[in-house]
Amino acid sequence: xxxxxxxxxxxxxEWLLRGVLAPLVYPGLGAxxxxxxxxxxxxRKIAAKVQMRVGxxxxxxxxxxxxxxxxxxxxxxxxxxxxxxxxERKAYVAAPIFAFAIIAxxxxxxxxxxxxxxxxxxxxxxxxxxxxxLIPIVIAVMGWASNNKFTYIxxxxxxxxxxxxxxxxxxxxxxxxxxxGSLDINEIVTMQIEAGIPGIVVNPxxxxxxxxxxxxxxxxxxxxxxxxxxxxxxGPYTEYTGLLFVLNMxxxxxxxxxxxxxxxxxxxxxxxxxxxxxxGSLAVFIKTLVLMLIAIFLRSVYGRMRIDQIAxxxxxxxxxxxxxxxxxxxxxxxxxxx
Amino acid sequence: MGxxxxxxxxxxxxxxxxxxxxxxLRRMTKPPMTLMFPDYEEAWPEGxxxxxxxxxxxxxxxxxxxxxxxARAIKMYRVPGDKRIRPGYNVGRCIFCGLCVDICPVDALxxxxxxxxxxxxxxxxxxxxxxxxxxxxxxKEKEKSAKPKLKPVIDEDIGLRYEVTKNVEGEE
Numbered sequence: 001x002x003x004x005x006x007x008x009x010x011x012x013x014e015w016l017l018r019g020v021l022a023p024l025v026y027p028g029l030g031a032x033x034x035x036x037x038x039x040x041x042x043x044r045k046i047a048a049k050v051q052m053r054v055g056x057x058x059x060x061x062x063x064x065x066x067x068x069x070x071x072x073x074x075x076x077x078x079x080x081x082x083x084x085x086x087x088e089r090k091a092y093v094a095a096p097i098f099a100f101a102i103i104a105x106x107x108x109x110x111x112x113x114x115x116x117x118x119x120x121x122x123x124x125x126x127x128x129x130x131x132x133x134l135i136p137i138v139i140a141v142m143g144w145a146s147n148n149k150f151t152y153i154x155x156x157x158x159x160x161x162x163x164x165x166x167x168x169x170x171x172x173x174x175x176x177x178x179x180x181g182s183l184d185i186n187e188i189v190t191m192q193i194e195a196g197i198p199g200i201v202v203n204p205x206x207x208x209x210x211x212x213x214x215x216x217x218x219x220x221x222x223x224x225x226x227x228x229x230x231x232x233x234x235g236p237y238t239e240y241t242g243l244l245f246v247l248n249m250x251x252x253x254x255x256x257x258x259x260x261x262x263x264x265x266x267x268x269x270x271x272x273x274x275x276x277x278x279x280g281s282l283a284v285f286i287k288t289l290v291l292m293l294i295a296i297f298l299r300s301v302y303g304r305m306r307i308d309q310i311a312x313x314x315x316x317x318x319x320x321x322x323x324x325x326x327x328x329x330x331x332x333x334x335x336x337x338x
Numbered sequence: 339m340g341x342x343x344x345x346x347x348x349x350x351x352x353x354x355x356x357x358x359x360x361x362x363l364r365r366m367t368k369p370p371m372t373l374m375f376p377d378y379e380e381a382w383p384e385g386x387x388x389x390x391x392x393x394x395x396x397x398x399x400x401x402x403x404x405x406x407x408x409a410r411a412i413k414m415y416r417v418p419g420d421k422r423i424r425p426g427y428n429v430g431r432c433i434f435c436g437l438c439v440d441i442c443p444v445d446a447l448x449x450x451x452x453x454x455x456x457x458x459x460x461x462x463x464x465x466x467x468x469x470x471x472x473x474x475x476x477x478k479e480k481e482k483s484a485k486p487k488l489k490p491v492i493d494e495d496i497g498l499r500y501e502v503t504k505n506v507e508g509e510e
Contacts, residue, residue, distance in 0.1 A: 049366045052496065054374070301362045 019118050023104040026281065027112025027261055035289065036253045041069050043296040050300035073246065081242035084147075091145035096240065096247040099138040103254040106131040110261050111186055113281030114271050125183045128262060129166075129173060132217070132255060136162040139226075142248075143236040154235025157307060158226045164314040165216035165223075171322030172209040176266050179203055179329040185262075189270035195336070198269035202332055205325035207267040209318055214259040214295070216310065218252045221299035225307045227252075260291040371498040373488060378500070381487040387436045388453040390427060391478065394471035397446040399423050403438035412438055415466050424467035430460065450477050 007014040022028055041056065045064065048055030056065035083089060106128040108118030121127070136158050143155025176199060180188045192198055200207040216223040227235045234240075237248040264270065264287035271280030305313070373380060399422030404412045411431035414423040439447045455477075457463050465473055488500035 046366070048370070050362045052365060052368060052370050054370045054372045297362070301358050
């Protein structure tokens with residue numbers, strides 16, 4: 001493998017190189033930065049296209065305004081970080097950094113290609129779920145530390161929404177694990193490739209539930225009650241400025257990136273048509289990008305659901321569906337296991 | 339919790355979602371109906387009333403414009419070295435009614451097509467006669483170097499469309 005050769009050349013142990021490269025380069029933060037720059041531009045451009053507008057244009061006209069986000073980023077990087085007097089200083093500054101570090105850590109276990117992962121374990125499917133489950137707690141800390149009514153409301157909503165979404169997400173993950181009889185993401189992908197059938201064909205209900213729950217967990221538009229711009233400014237992120245605000249804004253995109261990477265591994269067969277490291281990684285990357293494009297396209301289709309509508313939809317409609325997907329998985333497991 | 343049940347019309351959920359998504363996809367194929375403003379401008383209608391322009395040499399100093407002005411945007415001034423009194427103009431007060439242009443006996447006042455100028459202070463908006471005459475020349479030049487003009491057309495398919503007008507000055 002490429003990484004092993006590199007490790008012997010530098011003289012570092014391979015696990016250390018993996019543990020650093022995966023969360024920081026690919027599939028970690030480096031790849032995520034490129035994805036975020038493209039996705040946020042694409043989000044604005046697609047919404048503009050649906051509403052028959054033009055969208056960002058004047059920064060780099062020949063590229064259709066693709067560098068607009070870079071320009072915004074530079075502006076915001078030089079902006080002063082204002083820390084209000086009334087906030088709990090340490091928690092206020094540490095919370096966004098901590099939340100972002102959690103996302104980077106969860107990207108260490110999700111494979112971005114054949115053999116491209118930070119750590120492999122026999123329960124690696126549960127690790128990103130557990131880590132992403134920590135983020136609402138950090139966001140609650142953020143909302144409390146900011147000492148502002150909008151951030152209180154936003155943090156409360158985040159917790160309510162996460163409780164509803166995580167049950168569905170966990171049910172769809174467990175359905176997948178049950179179907180393949182394994183909690184190791186790498187093993188699940190190899191089993192899909194050996195069978196030649198991606199998981200979305202075998203258990204479409206689990207895939208659908210995962211996608212919808214991912215939309216809820218990442219505050220995408222039909223379920224963006226946490227941010228709720230018209231009601232509570234920016235939810236828990238209201239008081240932040242400058243680079244800390246950028247971290248917060250990238251938080252949701254980071255969650256979306258991690259979950260969609262997981263989706264393409266679990267349900268779309270990962271690096272399915274290819275086996276090489278480079279082509280396989282590219283396949284996973286493109287699948288993730290397409291999934292994210294679908295997720296942001298939905299922004300221009302739907303309005304926002306009310307918070308009680310979301311709760312009742314997830315608990316009384318999607319949760320029973322999750323139980324059905326577990327039954328489907330059990331049947332598939334019995335039929336296909338010799 | 340209320341006991342009453344609201345009777346909503348039953349809808350097919352899956353069909354509704356597919357309809358919404360396909361409607362969005364269909365609109366993505368259509369061209370945008372944006373007027374690309376700084377590069378193109380909307381065509382002016384006939385008799386458009388913008389800033390009032392002043393010709394110092396034609397003016398006879400009759401002060402009719404100052405009398406008719408309902409917003410008191412025009413006031414008469416004494417210019418040193420000139421026997422006649424002359425009108426001055428306050429852009430901030432002008433309501434673009436055009437009464438002064440109508441009443442002027444010698445056509446020293448005229449409409450322009452411009453009415454977007456930016457001032458960062460209040461004082462420069464109040465002009466004395468000589469300032470007004472110089473400013474009028476500048477506005478006239480701005481009119482000449484105007485951007486291509488587009489006319490909005492109602493389109494059955496996409497709603498609104500911008501067409502290049504034929505009667506653009508200097509382009510015929």
